[in-house]
Amino acid sequence: MKKINFTPLISSLLAILAGLVIGFLILLICNTKEAVPGFLTIIMGPFTHGLEGIGDVLYYATPLILCGTSVGFAFRTGLFNIGGSGQYLMGAFGAVYVGLMCEFLGPVQWVVALIVACILGGICGGITGALKAYFNVNEVITSIMLNYISLYFVNMTIRGNAMLFNPARNESRNIKEVAEVPQLGLDKIFSGSAVNIGIIIAIVVAIIIYIILEKTVFGYELKACGFNKNASRYAGINENKSIIYSMIIAGAICGLAGGIAYLSGTGKHIEIKDVIPAEGFNGISVALLGVSNPIAIIFSGLFIAYLTAGGFYLQLFHFSKEIIDIIIAIIIYFSAFSLLVTNIISRKSKKGKE
Amino acid sequence: MGSEYAIEMKHITIKFGNLVANDDVTLQLKKGEIHALLGENGAGKSTLMSILFGLYHADKGEIYVNGVKENITDPLVANKLGIGMVHQHFKLVENFTVLENIILGCEDEKMGLLRMDKARKKITEISSKYNFDIDLDAKIENITVGMQQRTEILKMLYRDNNILIFDEPTAVLTPNEIDEFMEILKNLKAEGKSILFISHKLDEIKKVADKCTILRLGKVVNTVNCEDCTKEQLSEMMVGRKVSLKVDKKPATPGDVVLKVRNLTIAGEKGHKDKVENVSLDVRSGEIVCIAGIDGNGQSEFVKGLTGLMKVKSGKVYLCDEDITYATVRHRNMGLMSHIPEDRHRDGLVLDYSVAKNVVLQQYFDKEFSKSGFLDKNEILKYTHQIMKEYDIRSSNGEYTICRAMSGGNQQKIITGREMTKPHKLMIAVQPTRGLDVGAIEYIHKKIVELRDRGIAVLLVSFELEEVMNLADKILVMYEGQIVGKFDPKTVDLNELGLYMAGSKRMNLEVA
Ligand SMILES: Nc1ncnc2c1ncn2[C@@H]1O[C@H](COP(=O)(O)OP(=O)(O)OP(=O)(O)O)[C@@H](O)[C@H]1O
Ligand SMILES: [Mg+2]
Numbered sequence: 117m118k119k120i121n122f123t124p125l126i127s128s129l130l131a132i133l134a135g136l137v138i139g140f141l142i143l144l145i146c147n148t149k150e151a152v153p154g155f156l157t158i159i160m161g162p163f164t165h166g167l168e169g170i171g172d173v174l175y176y177a178t179p180l181i182l183c184g185t186s187v188g189f190a191f192r193t194g195l196f197n198i199g200g201s202g203q204y205l206m207g208a209f210g211a212v213y214v215g216l217m218c219e220f221l222g223p224v225q226w227v228v229a230l231i232v233a234c235i236l237g238g239i240c241g242g243i244t245g246a247l248k249a250y251f252n253v254n255e256v257i258t259s260i261m262l263n264y265i266s267l268y269f270v271n272m273t274i275r276g277n278a279m280l281f282n283p284a285r286n287e288s289r290n291i292k293e294v295a296e297v298p299q300l301g302l303d304k305i306f307s308g309s310a311v312n313i314g315i316i317i318a319i320v321v322a323i324i325i326y327i328i329l330e331k332t333v334f335g336y337e338l339k340a341c342g343f344n345k346n347a348s349r350y351a352g353i354n355e356n357k358s359i360i361y362s363m364i365i366a367g368a369i370c371g372l373a374g375g376i377a378y379l380s381g382t383g384k385h386i387e388i389k390d391v392i393p394a395e396g397f398n399g400i401s402v403a404l405l406g407v408s409n410p411i412a413i414i415f416s417g418l419f420i421a422y423l424t425a426g427g428f429y430l431q432l433f434h435f436s437k438e439i440i441d442i443i444i445a446i447i448i449y450f451s452a453f454s455l456l457v458t459n460i461i462s463r464k465s466k467k468g469k470e
Numbered sequence: 471m472g473s474e475y476a477i478e479m480k481h482i483t484i485k486f487g488n489l490v491a492n493d494d495v496t497l498q499l500k501k502g503e504i505h506a507l508l509g510e511n512g513a514g515k516s517t518l519m520s521i522l523f524g525l526y527h528a529d530k531g532e533i534y535v536n537g538v539k540e541n542i543t544d545p546l547v548a549n550k551l552g553i554g555m556v557h558q559h560f561k562l563v564e565n566f567t568v569l570e571n572i573i574l575g576c577e578d579e580k581m582g583l584l585r586m587d588k589a590r591k592k593i594t595e596i597s598s599k600y601n602f603d604i605d606l607d608a609k610i611e612n613i614t615v616g617m618q619q620r621t622e623i624l625k626m627l628y629r630d631n632n633i634l635i636f637d638e639p640t641a642v643l644t645p646n647e648i649d650e651f652m653e654i655l656k657n658l659k660a661e662g663k664s665i666l667f668i669s670h671k672l673d674e675i676k677k678v679a680d681k682c683t684i685l686r687l688g689k690v691v692n693t694v695n696c697e698d699c700t701k702e703q704l705s706e707m708m709v710g711r712k713v714s715l716k717v718d719k720k721p722a723t724p725g726d727v728v729l730k731v732r733n734l735t736i737a738g739e740k741g742h743k744d745k746v747e748n749v750s751l752d753v754r755s756g757e758i759v760c761i762a763g764i765d766g767n768g769q770s771e772f773v774k775g776l777t778g779l780m781k782v783k784s785g786k787v788y789l790c791d792e793d794i795t796y797a798t799v800r801h802r803n804m805g806l807m808s809h810i811p812e813d814r815h816r817d818g819l820v821l822d823y824s825v826a827k828n829v830v831l832q833q834y835f836d837k838e839f840s841k842s843g844f845l846d847k848n849e850i851l852k853y854t855h856q857i858m859k860e861y862d863i864r865s866s867n868g869e870y871t872i873c874r875a876m877s878g879g880n881q882q883k884i885i886t887g888r889e890m891t892k893p894h895k896l897m898i899a900v901q902p903t904r905g906l907d908v909g910a911i912e913y914i915h916k917k918i919v920e921l922r923d924r925g926i927a928v929l930l931v932s933f934e935l936e937e938v939m940n941l942a943d944k945i946l947v948m949y950e951g952q953i954v955g956k957f958d959p960k961t962v963d964l965n966e967l968g969l970y971m972a973g974s975k976r977m978n979l980e981v982a
C-alpha cells in the first residue's frame with residue numbers, strides 16, 4: 117500500500133542536470149577547444165585516476181556527509197543550523213587538543229579525540245538550542261554569531277598555548293601518526309589517497325540519524341516539534357527539550373566532522389586566520405541536494421565530493437579549478453529551487469494539494 | 471456572453487491514486503444564482519471546487535466559463551476569469567494586516583514602492599457597501615475567524631471577481647456571524663454575482679441557495695431546487711439513509727465529581743482584563759455539561775487553562791481529586807483527560823504526519839505502541855485501522871495518508887476518534903462536530919452519549935445551540951469570562967438562554 121514519493125529525487129536530479137549543462141556552457145565560453153575533454157574530466161574525473169581517485173572522493177565526502185547530515189537533521193526538526201562551521205571548528209580544536217596533549221592515551225587517543233570533538237561541537241550547538249528554547253532567540257542569528265565566537269576562541273587558545281602552537285607557520289602543531297584516525301587498510305585498497313575510516317563513520321552516522329528520525333520515539337517527538345509546535349505542545353511533548361537535544365546532536369555531528377578532518381594525517385592544521393571554515397556551509401548545500409534525508413545525503417555528499425575531485429583534474433586542461441565551484445554552486449542553486457520544482461512536478465501529476 | 475450559465479463543469483473525473491474523488495461530475499451554475507454543494511465528508515466537494523479554481527487538474531472533463539471553454543491551469547487564470555475562492559482553511563498571512571492581505575498578489579506599485587491609498591479607498595468603499603465592519607489595519611493573528619473570513623471575501627471583491635466559491639464558510643462562524651454571512655450572500659447575489667457555496671448545514675442551504683447539487687462518493691446524486699425539498703430529503707439523498715439529528719438518551723445518572731474547578735482566573739494580554747474570571751464548576755462522571763455562549767467570551771482560554779496549554783493566574787483545578795492546576799500536559803493526557811481542540815490544524819494534528827502517526831499523538835511512547843525506544847509500527851497500524859473503521863475515516867492511502875491530503879471532515883474525525891478511543895475519565899470537547907456532515911454528526915453525538923453512559927465526565931463547549939440542546943444534561947452560560955447562568959435543558963427557554971448569552975441577564979452562582 118505504501119508508496120514511495122519519487123518527486124524529490126527527480127527534482128534533485130533535474131538540478132544536477134541543469135548544473136552540468138550550464139557548467140558545460142561555461143567551459144565552452146572559457147575555452148571552446150578543450151571544453152569537451154574538460155567536461156568529460158568532470159564527469160569521469162576521479163575514475164580516470166583509478167582507485168586513488170575514488171579514495172579521494174571518499175576522503176572529500178566525509179565532512180560533506182557529516183555536515184550535510186547535521187544540517188538535514190536539524191532542518192527536519194524545524195531548525196536551521198547555519199552554525200555548522202563554528203561547530204566544525206570547535207570539533208577540530210577539540211580533536212587537535214587531545215591529539216597533541218594527551219599522548220598518554222595510547223591507542224585510544226584518536227577515539228577520545230573524536231569524542232571530545234563531538235562534545236565541543238555539541239556544546240556549541242546546544243548553546244544555540246538553549247537560547248532559542250528559553251529566550252526565543254532565532255537560531256540563525258545565534259549560530260552565525262557563534263561561528264565567529266568559535267573562530268576567535270580557537271585562534272586565541274591555540275596561539276596562547278606553546279604545546280599547540282607552531283609559531284613558525286602560524287598554525288597548530290603536527291599531530292603524531294598514532295593519534296590519527298586509522299586507515300584500517302583502506303589506504304591499501306585505494307592506494308595513494310588519504311581516505312580513512314572517517315568515511316565509514318560518516319555513513320554510519322547518517323544511517324543512525326535516519327533511524328532516529330524515522331523509527332524511534334525520540335525522532336517522532338523531534339519531527340513533530342518541527343512540523344507543528346502547537347500540536348506537539350498539545351500532545352504533551354516538551355518542546356524546549358526537543359529543540360536543545362536537536363541542536364546538540366546537530367552540533368556534535370559537525371564537531372565530529374571537524375575532528376575527523378584534522379586527524380587525517382593530510383597535513384591539515386588549524387591555521388590562525390580570520391576565515392570561517394567553509395565546511396558548515398557546504399553542509400547546507402549537501403543537505404539541500406539531499407532534501408534533508410540522511411540516506412540521500414550520503415549520496416549527495418559523495419556526488420559533490422566527486423565533482424570536487426574532478427575539478428582538480430580539470431586544471432590539466434588549462435581551466436581554473438574554480439569552475440567546478442561554479443558548477444557546484446549552480447547545482448545547489450537549482451536544488452534550492454527544488455521545492456518549487458517539486459511543486460511544479462506534482463502539479464503536473466495533480467497531487468499538489470495546498 | 472450569450473450563455474445563461476456562469477460556470478459549467480462537464481463530466482469531471484479526477485483520481486488520487488486509486489481513489490476516484492470526482493466521478494463524471496456535471497455542475498451548472500446559472501448567472502446570479504446561489505448554488506449549494508452538499509455531500510458527506512470526503513465526497514469530493516472541495517476537490518471539485520479546487521479544480522474549478524485551477525488548483526487541481528481534472529483527468530477528464532471540460533469547464534466552460536460564461537459559455538466559453540477554458541483551460542484553468544492555475545489560480546491566476548481563474549482570477550483573470552473572475553473566479554474567486556474562499557478556502558475551507560483560510561490562506562491569510564498571520565502577521566500581515568487585513569489591508570496587506572487583501573492586496574497581496576495584486577499590489578499597486580509605483581516605481582517599486584507600494585501604494586496603499588488607492589487600494590485602501592477601494593476597499594473602504596466595498597466594505598461600506600456590504601456593511602462590513604472591519605479594521606483594515608488590524609493584524610490577522612489578532613482578529614476573530616469571522617473577521618478573517620471577511621478579509622477573504624474582501625480579497626475576492628477587491629479583485630472584481632464575479633464568480634465566488636465558498637468552501638464551508640460557516641463551519642467556523644458563530645450563529646450570529648452566520649446570520650450576517652447569510653445577509654452578505656444575499657447582497658452579493660443581488661449585485662449579480664454567481665455563487666457556489668459548500669455547507670453541511672441544511673438550514674443555511676434552505677435559507678439562501680436556489681439550487682443544490684448533492685455529491686456522494688464522488689458522484690452526483692441529484693441537482694434539485696432547494697424550495698422543492700425538505701431538509702430530511704436533502705440529508706437522505708446525501709447519506710443514502712434516514713438521519714435523525716435528535717439524540718435519544720436516557721436521563722443522566724451522575725456519579726462522583728471528576729472535574730472540580732475552583733475560582734479559576736486566567737490573565738488576558740498585558741493591559742487587558744482577565745479572560746477567565748473566578749470560574750467554579752463541577753463535572754460529574756456520567757453527565758454532559760455544556761458551556762454555551764458566544765465565541766470569544768473566554769471559552770477557549772478556559773479550556774486551555776484546564777488542559778494545561780495556558781497558564782493559570784489563580785484558582786485550582788482538580789481531576790479525580792488530584793490537584794492538576796500546574797500538572798504537565800502529558801500528565802493530564804495519560805489516562806485522565808481527552809481533549810478535542812478548537813482548531814484542528816493548529817493544535818489537533820501534525821498535518822505532515824500520516825493518519826497513523828496522528829492517531830498516537832499522545833500515546834506514541836506508551837508501552838503499547840513502542841518497544842525500547844522504537845515505534846512499534848505494526849501495533850500503531852492495527853490501532854489506526856481500528857479507529858479508521860469505527861469512525862469511517864476515508865482517505866486515498868489508508869493509514870499512510872498524510873493528513874494534509876485529507877478532506878476537512880475526515881481530519882476532524884481523526885481527532886474525534888483518537889480522543890474518544892484513548893483511555894480517559896474526562897472528555898473536554900470543543901466544537902467536536904465542526905465541519906462534519908449530518909451522518910457523521912449523528913454518529914459523534916451518539917458516541918458522546920455512549921461515553922457518558924460509560925461513566926465518563928463530559929465537558930462540551932459548543933457555539934451551536936442545537937448541539938447544546940441535544941446533548942447537554944446541564945447547560946452553563948459563559949459571558950465575558952464568567953459563568954452567568956446554569957440551566958436544565960429540559961426546562962430552559964431558548965429566548966431566556968439568549969439573554970444570558972448576550973449578557974443582559976445573570977445569576978449569582980457560587981459553584982456552577
Ligand atoms: N491531495 C490529495 N491527495 C490524495 N487524496 C486527496 C487529496 N485531496 C483530497 N483527497 C481525497 O479525496 C476525497 C475527497 O476530498 P475532498 O476534500 O474533496 O472532500 P470534501 O467533500 O470537501 O469533504 P469535507 O466535507 O470533509 O471537506 C477524500 O477522500 C480525500 O481523502
Ligand atoms: Mg472540504
